Amino acid sequence: MSRPTPDPDRNAQDTEAGFDIQPDFERFHQRDEVFRRSWWDARIRSPKSELFYATHREPLKSWRPTDGFTQKDYALRNAAWHVSDLFTDLKQDADRREGFNDEFTLTRGVAAERMDLGTPVETAAEIKRVAKGFGADLVGITDYDERWMYAKKFSDLTLVDRPQEIPAEVTNVIVTAQSMDYDLIRTVPSALSGAATGAGYSRDAMVVLSIAQYIQNLGYQAVASMNDTSLAIPFAIKAGLGEYGRHGLLITKEFGPRVRLGKIYTDLPLAHDQPIRFGVKEFCDVCRRCSAGCPVQAIPDGVPSTVRYNQSNIKGVRKWSVDGEKCFGYWAAQNSDCSICIRVCPYNKDFSKWWLRVGRWLAGTRLRRLMLWLDMRLGYGERMDPKRWWSARA
């Protein structure tokens, strides 16, 4: 069975999702993604970038005395990454780094007998229940849209291009989001804060693999994926998980930009979710906290544009685009990932508190400038001393 042709009403869907696609649009190539480039492109690859990766797997030769970058901070960061790293390392002999270069193949296969779960609406409701049971914080469903799939894949290990391997039967994409720890992110910049990122990916791996195996057990195709194979944010927006922010990240209603995304490509018949709007675009129009806070000025402070700083920006989409070369350069220089733009974003809050949910609603109204002023006045987004994180009582 071949994949159906794209929905003829795609333009209307793009408008609803807030996508501004230009006539010169080209699908993105995985080899141009900045982390992939750090393996082959001399403009990105450096002793610092190699040390950046190495310290995720092995101890530093000497520890920095700086608070947030001590042996204990790296110990926690690397432990948080451990489960995700195990999956990524498992198939390197077969030239695969699953979860980051390649989709997961660590499932038992599709059952011979196919079960009918009811209507696509009923099936979608059930899949969401199952996904949340496996630990997904957010779940949305959308159609498979080839434009967001990498034109070609690329191996970090052998530095060769590879074709996509997603089965032709796939018609839907289930998108999951795992929240990252609020207090750990408050300690950015620090190696300690990287524990939030690592734990997000480790949980993500377990969630997407479990969902994919469940669907395969029902007799349908299902491929689990994290940062590999496609651009996750357009799928997440179409699946109704959130809006696009100036810092180039998804902003969810529940956790703001503090999420890691996963995908499951499947042919299970599923009803689709719709994009949501809660005022992010309009808020970003007046807010500059991420662009002002970025230590290397990688985030634009103007209006959305089609500018490409380098090949790590997709061609033919008008949007706020981040300079990935500058961003990754900072990560390598400080020897851990940076989430300053997440920390300072006014949508990065603990929305379990009712007054913060009221504030989020007001940020979507004409009071957005007042809310932005209040946010800064009340000290949200300021860095927490890593020592304070370690000494906080459970």
Ligand code: SF4
């Ligand atoms: S992660 Fe850090 S360096 Fe990269 S864009 Fe955000 S603030 Fe800038």
Ligand code: SF4
């Ligand atoms: S910090 Fe402000 S401008 Fe940047 S993404 Fe968040 S809300 Fe938008």
